[in-house]
Amino acid sequence: LTIARVSLPVPAATPFDYWVPDGLAVEPGSAVRVRLGRRRLVGVAIDLVGESEVPPEQLMPLDEVVVGLPPLSAEVLELARFVSSYYHAPLGQCLALALPSLTRPRRRASPLQNDAAPSAPSHAVHALNDEQRAAAAAIAAARGRFTPFLLRGVTGSGKTAVYLDAAARVIAEGGQVLLLVPEINLTPQLAERVRVTLGNASVAVLHSGLPAGARRAHWESAATGSADIVLGTRLAVFAIMPRLGLIVVDEEHDASYKQQEGVRYHARDVAVFRARTRGVPIVLGSATPSLETHWSASSGRYMALALTRRAGAHPALPPVRRVARRDGNAVEGVGAELQAAIRERLARREQTLLFVNRRGFAPSLLCAGCGWKAECARCDARLVVHRDPPGLRCHHCGHAQALPRACPHCGNQDLLPLGSGTQRLERAVATLFPQARVVRVDRDATRRKGAFDGMRDAITRGDADILVGTQMLAKGHDFPRLTLVGVLGADNALYSGEFRATESLFALLEQVAGRAGRGDEPGEVIVQTDFPDHPVYAALAAHDYAALASSLLSERKSLSLPPFAHLALLRAEARREAAVQAFLDNAVRLGRSLAGETAPACEVYAPVPATLPRRAGLWRSQVLVQAPRRAPLHALLDAWLPALTALDTASVRWSVDVDPQSFA
DNA sequence: AGCACGCCGACT
């Protein structure tokens, strides 16, 4: 009798045993359907053994092996094991990340993206400048060995051309390339560019927005080796790739590589682990690398490659003007200097991008009579005023209600929308420049399928004069007629207590600044701020990433924060505040006593309320753990988390986040 | 995670 040990996507730490009926071809890595209780689940057979410790009468048979699905390779099984142990998540949930969605029956594989593409000759290879050529050559020279690279290239310097040149060489030698990007929005453009540049390569695209059938077809083409390039968002890091020869992580600093629910893995870090176990080079590309990666490069553990010049007519980055936000002639927050600059662009038929990283009309609604502010009933958050369509909305739980006509507290009818979001800015510029064609690009405006692509094409065609948008517009787009970028409301990020706030703001601003002057005409950036001398704006004006990074690194060092320390965050939430408090108090007591025994260097801090102490009706609190090195941190978590399972109650939901992006 | 079981309050 053969017993399959099956790992299932449930919180249980151990696999479940099933007997294998005659005729079922199961091997380690096979996806199988089984019954657990009265549920039917898909799991992964991680081992085949002769006997089970479970009494025979309790054993159930495997129902079936998922047809047509290649088994997970030994390498991906190991990858899932690593993710499980590093992020302290159940193996079954980590294995589930490596499987395509199996909710629908198998459909005929849809053709791969490249089938319709012309077999265009590769021209990028010949268009590389000296820096790009040197970078691509260094990457190519590392083939067959784990070699981590940091490719730091200013915005518009042509990092993609370097990736694709290196990819072409790997593919020419029979290898597969894994190319990770942060956002779904960017994959169609990049896929198109890959097809044009590497006309003969077949591309598999993997992201969560893909229809299930297409996703499965692309997943299979990666797994069978028929795809040369796998291009995708963070989940693609788990794709089976038998001939993997190179990994590229584009915009490696981007926060969307960190999964924020379930298994909280960081795809960039998983990718580095994968490159190491597979013995292949990995390229982390960014204009503004994360401080972790920057530190690895400056301490010599990663090989640093640099692209210092923009491709195109204007090799220098656009000049940045810092102007006062408060200004007697400002209209709805658009100051006189910015107005004048926009007017110039309109006269020259050039485009302006106004960047404000807040959607909606105004971030809060204030009663002029009594000071009441509209708040969400289920969250500790202000309701955001929307005008299109009108209403008050909570950006944390999705709650929506009608705009009140009068203050519910004192009856005053004088209600003031406070602050400015994309909708208000859109209306303001439409009033200021009635002749201009204004396009707003944010999540609300692009919710409809295909809306984003339509807007992007319209902007590229020149059917828009002023773009008002959130960070959706900041990343990766190439609008040749865009010569002015105005930044509004960026100071808000400086009030955030998150330890990465300055770093992320700089990355975002440098990225949005890079949208200006990519075509024939030079660009300019105007930042409206109350703090023109703040280091983040000073660094932006000088386009001096290195200086900001070294000052932020010394700050991190003195505060014992990553990359000089390692963090884990225990989060808990419950309907009753006291239940959260009691659970975390116990957890801290236990954690400190365990740290005393096994990991004296670990610091277990007292519970503090989460950034949003109440969300969707749940009270949320957290405990930070800080350690000088990874090993003691993981030793503590290994002892602590199972013990927490013993003392928790059904009313409290908790989870651990290893390497949290933020804790304040 | 589901989904049971199980033991205490307001309804046909």
Add this chain to the structure above:
DNA sequence: GTCGGCGTGCTC
């Protein structure tokens, strides 16, 4: 007398 609240514990 039952319906049902969600606390506790198991699922191969």
